[in-house]
Amino acid sequence: MKIAEQQGERHVLTVTVDNEAGILARIAGMFTARGYNIDSLTVADISENHQVSRITIVTHGPPAVIDQIRAQLERLVPVHKVIDLTEMGAxxxxxxxxxxxxxxxxxxxxxxxxxxxxxxxxxxxxxxxxxxxxxxxxxxxxxxxxxxxxxxxxxxxxxxxxxxxxxxxxx
Missing domain, CATH: 3.30.70.1150 (ACT-like. Chain A, domain 2)
Structure with missing residues (x-):
């Protein structure tokens, strides 16, 4: 996919995942393999028992690309939930x-x-x-x-x- 096709709305995605080795590399690899850009990426442990992390990804793309990114993230194991804060509202x-x-x-x-x-x-x-x-x-x-x-x-x-x-x- 050409860069010009990827330009579009800015979206903030939150991804709740099991806190295990390699998950961040798998997510970054998914973006790389499909030619999507990550504008910002943050990761933090969010559970008392250190078993769940929250990844916040900022990316750009037309609606079809953002939908595809969400669907591909949701298929990854151990992803629990993907939320597009931009689409959810305030x-x-x-x-x-x-x-x-x-x-x-x-x-x-x-x-x-x-x-x-x-x-x-x-x-x-x-x-x-x-x-x-x-x-x-x-x-x-x-x-x-x-x-x-x-x-x-x-x-x-x-x-x-x-x-x-x-x-x-x-x-």
Missing amino acids: HVERELALVKVTGKGDTRVEALRVADVFRAKVVDTTTGSFIFELTGAPDKIDSFVVIMRELGLVEVGRTGIVGMMRGAEGA
Whole structure:
């Protein structure tokens, strides 16, 4: 499938799986084998007994491709459940970033001012640099990084997106 055909709506998928060796490789391999791109991927243990994990995948594609991805994920063992948060409706997405910025004098002051506007927290500082911690929607983090590029951006580390449906019911 050509890249142009894959362009389409952005979808956030949550996949509940048994926490066992190789499942992440199988899922990533499924995407690779079919030429689908993963924009963001996060995995975390979500059960008290460490037997279940939740994988959050952000991908793009037209509806037919997204339906195919869901169907193929659902066929994988040990996948328990696949939910497309985008199709389900209102949901919350968040990401964490660590952003290292260097600077002296006015540039340093401006970096701190911008960080305050974005509610970024200083988690490390030296006489020549800061590391900011920032959480929020991916667009907020993108905007912060763009501004910091002009102020001495050195490095960015991002966790990837996690998402959850709004309301009282669980996925």
